[in-house]
Amino acid sequence: MADKIKSKIGIEIHGYLITKEKLFCRCATNYKEAVPNTNICPICTGQPGSKPMLPNSEALKKITAIALMLKCRINLKKIVxxxxxxxxxxxxxxxxxxxxxxxxxPVGENGEYLGIKIREVHLEEDPAQWNPDTGNIDYNRSGLPLVEIVTEPDFSDSKQVSKWLNKLVLAMSYINALNSDAGIKADINISINIAGKQGERVEIKNLNSISAIEKAINYEILRQAELLEKNVRVRMETRAFDETKNVTILMREKEIAEDYRFIPDPDLPVIQIKQEEIDKTEKTLPELPHLKIERFIKRYKIDEDSAAVLSSNLELANFFEKITSKINAETAARWVTIELLRILNWNKKELKQVDIKPEHFIELLEMVEKKKITELVAKQILNEFIPKSFPPAEKMKKASIIEGKKEITGICEKVLKENKQAVDDYKSGKQEALKFLIGRVIEKTQRRANPKIVYEVLKEMLKG
Ligand SMILES: [Zn+2]
Known part of the structure; x- marks a missing residue:
């Protein structure tokens, strides 16, 4: 059955823009860390007589950048x-x-991202957070800037949607536009066709994770297919997804456009984006992740998996490119994607949260290349690069092994003086006292003394 189904899926994605302040007031946007109802003012709580401030310019810049990243045409018309x-x-x-x-x-329209057409990109404010079980409302979220990205129904299955969404979120992270901690919310529309039998468009509202989106699409395609197979009409309707039962549920039959009584807000100025602003923003846009992957493979001759891992984080990709100025790309890719990520993951940090200097990383790899240190030692030094790196050669000098007999003898003399009892014990035949004394010397040198030489020196000294 499945191979005969042709699905057309479109999405409306809502995401939180990363800005310091809300859209129409100066309140902070860190709604998750803040105590409920502390990031509030008369504007975002809708007090009578309060009027919005001018729209947040940071939000307008970011929405333009998003639209440009998605190859949209930016509207030069008046935006109301x-x-x-x-x-x-x-x-x-x-x-x-x-x-x-x-x-x-909208700010942008007629765009395209990875083969999916973008209908429009626009900005709006978030409502507050209402808990229907307790009736409590948290206004910290009220007035946060939201981006809405609407695609054409160009997707044909759930996997394609989830892959695309992950890549979209990644591209947005390159311009620090979308708060990925806050997640995305989406509405989906699906219509299917089986052997000429066409169902009407069904909308699924308020999906709040990529995995829920995937599950809802899978369920809905099968539900509609079953109806069409039985020659039952698939009607236009709006449904919700029950994540615990993994099914979609009817919300309202027949999609009558709800009457939202849209009117222009007289308290807010008309927005007009200037061509020079667009040109300026365009210059600041980073290379898109999929183009970066292609370039890394071509230029550095690294495999696709490594290129994908490096491009999964803009800071990591930039760090890798700095390393390749001195280190061959294959070694650099291996050390960044495996060893650097290992210590970052272990410490639950991202690269931008620690202070690892590329020149220290390069020095470390050069020491390995010149066989001054083994890879194992290099990895141990790398472990200490968090939270802050240091010149590894200097550290190695301090950490070098002590093998000089003279130096070791000096330390042994001190240890013997400090441990007279153990010396007497040894001299009266207790062999384990020697082990104890060796241990003391090794400890005194921060484990840098060569134990074999310590043994020989101590044995010699204890003879006399
Ligand atoms: Zn406010």
Missing amino acids: WQRKHYDWPDLPKGYQDTMSGAYSV
């Missing part, structure tokens, strides 16, 4: 903030300010 009205406990003003809605002009 619209009030989208609905009654819900999480919406103190009674409306949400958005760039979407009937007759709206």
